[in-house]
Amino acid sequence: xxxxxxxxxxxxxxxxxxxxxxxxxVRKNKSKKDLALILSEVPCAAAAVYTQNKVYGAPxxxxxxxxxxxxxxxxxCNSGNANTCNADGVEKAEAMAELTAKALGIRAEDVIVxxxxxxxxxxxxxxxxxxxxxxxALLSGDGSxxxxxxxxxxxxxxxxIAASFSLGGKTVTLGAIAKGSGMIHPNMATMLSFxxxxxxxxxxxxxxALSAVVQDSFNMISIxxxxxxxxxxAVLANGKAGNPPVEAPGADFDRFCxxxxxxxxxxxxxxxxxxxxxxKLLECEVKGARTVExxxxxxKAVISSSLVKCAMFGADANWGRVLCALxxxxxxxxxxxxxxxxxxxxGRVEVCRxxxxxxxxxxxxxxxxxADEIHIAVDLHEGEAAAxxxxxxxxxxxxxxxxxxxx
Amino acid sequence: xxxxxxxxxxxxxxxxxxxxxxxxxVRKNKSKKDLALILSEVPCAAAAVYTQNKVYGAPxxxxxxxxxxxxxxxxxCNSGNANTCNADGVEKAEAMAELTAKALGIRAEDVIVxxxxxxxxxxxxxxxxxxxxxxxALLSGDGSxxxxxxxxxxxxxxxxIAASFSLGGKTVTLGAIAKGSGMIHPNMATMLSFxxxxxxxxxxxxxxALSAVVQDSFNMISIxxxxxxxxxxAVLANGKAGNPPVEAPGADFDRFCxxxxxxxxxxxxxxxxxxxxxxKLLECEVKGARTVExxxxxxKAVISSSLVKCAMFGADANWGRVLCALxxxxxxxxxxxxxxxxxxxxGRVEVCRxxxxxxxxxxxxxxxxxADEIHIAVDLHEGEAAAxxxxxxxxxxxxxxxxxxxx
Numbered sequence: 001x002x003x004x005x006x007x008x009x010x011x012x013x014x015x016x017x018x019x020x021x022x023x024x025x026v027r028k029n030k031s032k033k034d035l036a037l038i039l040s041e042v043p044c045a046a047a048a049v050y051t052q053n054k055v056y057g058a059p060x061x062x063x064x065x066x067x068x069x070x071x072x073x074x075x076x077c078n079s080g081n082a083n084t085c086n087a088d089g090v091e092k093a094e095a096m097a098e099l100t101a102k103a104l105g106i107r108a109e110d111v112i113v114x115x116x117x118x119x120x121x122x123x124x125x126x127x128x129x130x131x132x133x134x135x136x137a138l139l140s141g142d143g144s145x146x147x148x149x150x151x152x153x154x155x156x157x158x159x160x161i162a163a164s165f166s167l168g169g170k171t172v173t174l175g176a177i178a179k180g181s182g183m184i185h186p187n188m189a190t191m192l193s194f195x196x197x198x199x200x201x202x203x204x205x206x207x208x209a210l211s212a213v214v215q216d217s218f219n220m221i222s223i224x225x226x227x228x229x230x231x232x233x234a235v236l237a238n239g240k241a242g243n244p245p246v247e248a249p250g251a252d253f254d255r256f257c258x259x260x261x262x263x264x265x266x267x268x269x270x271x272x273x274x275x276x277x278x279x280k281l282l283e284c285e286v287k288g289a290r291t292v293e294x295x296x297x298x299x300k301a302v303i304s305s306s307l308v309k310c311a312m313f314g315a316d317a318n319w320g321r322v323l324c325a326l327x328x329x330x331x332x333x334x335x336x337x338x339x340x341x342x343x344x345x346x347g348r349v350e351v352c353r354x355x356x357x358x359x360x361x362x363x364x365x366x367x368x369x370x371a372d373e374i375h376i377a378v379d380l381h382e383g384e385a386a387a388x389x390x391x392x393x394x395x396x397x398x399x400x401x402x403x404x405x406x407x
Numbered sequence: 408x409x410x411x412x413x414x415x416x417x418x419x420x421x422x423x424x425x426x427x428x429x430x431x432x433v434r435k436n437k438s439k440k441d442l443a444l445i446l447s448e449v450p451c452a453a454a455a456v457y458t459q460n461k462v463y464g465a466p467x468x469x470x471x472x473x474x475x476x477x478x479x480x481x482x483x484c485n486s487g488n489a490n491t492c493n494a495d496g497v498e499k500a501e502a503m504a505e506l507t508a509k510a511l512g513i514r515a516e517d518v519i520v521x522x523x524x525x526x527x528x529x530x531x532x533x534x535x536x537x538x539x540x541x542x543x544a545l546l547s548g549d550g551s552x553x554x555x556x557x558x559x560x561x562x563x564x565x566x567x568i569a570a571s572f573s574l575g576g577k578t579v580t581l582g583a584i585a586k587g588s589g590m591i592h593p594n595m596a597t598m599l600s601f602x603x604x605x606x607x608x609x610x611x612x613x614x615x616a617l618s619a620v621v622q623d624s625f626n627m628i629s630i631x632x633x634x635x636x637x638x639x640x641a642v643l644a645n646g647k648a649g650n651p652p653v654e655a656p657g658a659d660f661d662r663f664c665x666x667x668x669x670x671x672x673x674x675x676x677x678x679x680x681x682x683x684x685x686x687k688l689l690e691c692e693v694k695g696a697r698t699v700e701x702x703x704x705x706x707k708a709v710i711s712s713s714l715v716k717c718a719m720f721g722a723d724a725n726w727g728r729v730l731c732a733l734x735x736x737x738x739x740x741x742x743x744x745x746x747x748x749x750x751x752x753x754g755r756v757e758v759c760r761x762x763x764x765x766x767x768x769x770x771x772x773x774x775x776x777x778a779d780e781i782h783i784a785v786d787l788h789e790g791e792a793a794a795x796x797x798x799x800x801x802x803x804x805x806x807x808x809x810x811x812x813x814x
Contacts (some may be wrong), residue, residue: 227735321526357529398713
């Protein structure tokens, strides 16, 4: 999609959206923001996808109910506590919606609620109750960065993106923020990501677009193989751009999906690169597969393998681990004609052909694998399908961060 | 099984078996043994199970062919090179069988061949060709420990076991050696483990016993979620004990299976505890499940979770990660009545009931989780089925070992 024009402003870049992010006190550390708000001037078409984990957060129960009519106007999200596995979780998530509605003068059913952080600790509503009006007072067109910061947990960089493109003769704008870092192995959804757009699109088509796009973006990330209980991706579309409403499949819908896909893949790369403890982004592209499903399964197995991840951390061209992961992935492949190359900005090294080793320079391989973004190119030579997955290396810091996250 | 009498001698404890282990030169480090031989005086009923990885080692191709008739007499196994993903792998695995047959005066088709180590490096046959006769000359009834050492890769302790029990009025003996450490997440088989017995049992019943027993033992271990390309468990039964041959289901077969199961579970624990970089054995018992399959899937998800593994390394009672793993495991459970306790020789701490947190002493929890064997007790309260899985913590040393294993 060549005509995407990237701009500043994140979720506030589309017409009619404001955002804010503050420290309210869910987290002890006062220098870390922990409460985000996003508001549209008018009610929006809304769509979302959620974790498939059978243990899921109370905010998901509430948001799912609120989005049944395909309409929403605001997002409230805290970090520091996932409000999951708590007996009073749903009650408190509802209270967050009501407090937000009251502060913003909108309906509680039009609020999307999300939480991220530790599982199984009772959520203290007090800081949130005083934080919501405080954040509401700060809502502005410059608030996207603060909101992006407020949803971070162990993330080290905030993730936001915005771009304009033309749709039905009008300029429409799409914005998004996201967070990832740990417990990241999304299934049908991802960690938290909120999209805003001023495009006019029906809730049904918006849901269709989102559900299609996550398959090859967020669902293709793995930081650590653990699917979170709170994964949520939500999109708000307020129609302010004035384009002819997208209400059926067709060229405009495809164009919107394409833009959404570019965003989702860029955010996926950002989330993978900022995985807990990560020093390197891993990208595995599997082509020559019999089916897209086989390519996805194979690519995701490679970037999920602890052994591949450790080898990449050590800049060790141990391609046998790539073959091993392809073999146990369950993908429909015979894995007997596999070609593997490692590629980075430092060069390219071919290491395997016909599933057997090629002679290569260890020195070159070390150079290639010392870059901070590694592309693992796999060709199964069995068909025409392809897929890409994103992950990160497994490092001492991942162990450190997760050996004592809670206490 | 109360009447199992544990004895010394490993695979040489049963009547009529000898073993040896030497350094032949596949490994550079001369202080590490790298070639093991096991020989029975007479041909044996033989059975084996193998990795389900679609990328599998050349030795497995050869061994599978040799065991088609259910008969074998010797095992040859090298460490340091997996002889996998090599164009000439099968040829070299066959050569290992022929060299062994020649040195021992037996048929090549009666040799079980196994290899473990780096994938995708061409196997140098020279050290093995001179090593096999040298090892053959050292075969003795005291050779089990040397053989157990020779199959180790990053294992830190050798794993052997032997015991006697009565079968059909005779005393029969079972012996075994095993190795594990990394790339351990067996599916229908495990890393290398060789069992010997002087029991008389038909190849069919031996295979039936082995296939049944691995389900709740080796297949319930995970060190790092990566299923190896070379997993093999083989049993040789030479009949020297003189018991009435076990040739059909019945009390004797059940008794033999029971002994085999005790061995397989003990070796599984040993392998899990000696996982790469591990400081702790993790054992997760899931009970109250609707089906055994659900219990197995849930237990294995818990001990495979990187986040649970890191929490256990840090002695952090982060039980929310246990719930999270149960939820994404795919097991048939609603996960809404879950009870969780952490147990060790230092005590017991209940942390979750009805899928919500219980108040507990962080100090007690830290003490419990600082032991070197942690039992994670899960009750789903949905049925009567149970299963146990074994794993280990995820540590800095796992990353260190696997960041530079090959070079």
